[in-house]
Amino acid sequence: TQLLEQSPQFLSIQEGENLTVYCNSSSVFSSLQWYRQEPGEGPVLLVTVVTGGEVKKLKRLTFQFGDARKDSSLHITAAQPGDTGLYLCAGGGSSNTGKLIFGQGTTLQVKP
Amino acid sequence: DTGVSQDPRHKITKRGQNVTFRCDPISEHNRLYWYRQTLGQGPEFLTYFQNEAQLEKSRLLSDRFSAERPKGSFSTLEIQRTEQGDSAMYLCASSLSGRYNEKLFFGSGTQLSVL
16 A cells, blocks of 8 residues: 655744655655645645656745655745645556545644 | 536535535546545545546445546535544545646535534
């Protein structure tokens, strides 16, 4: 069974601080997606990484896929209160469908 | 296009009752997915359709759960004889197949509470 473990589960920081969220597995994934979810809403896709070692940047967010395609990280620089939310990583299999394995999520709170 | 729409947003029911949820995907999307999310967890895959065909069902989906997509447009998810363990957020997502790195668009979900 493929599993994705995220750490930390909860993170509370002050505005302006940097943070990193980790997503680890013992399984290889064909792709890794990161989502952000706000209370009472569905997840919204932030980025997809597919190549081992790939790094993608989205404004203050930097996403990295591990060389072996078993892990990923999300780094936020100078966090802002608007970054508050639940961050989910999700691994895609070889079936090239939207059937994803999600991590349990990291709840981020950025205090002004 | 207003995105993926789910109805109702909230449902409270008593144990043993049947409930039905509806999902209207983005109009040009041919794939539709159902996920379930409990508090403090990430979404878990339940089933998906390509057009009207149900192509895969998770082992999580017991016999009390049934999903349909009769005309390849909207979908319904029915839970019969609800149990307290069914309490969760039920998320629908749609996508367009054939694209590299298929992108899922999620609805806002239906929050089910079984008393």
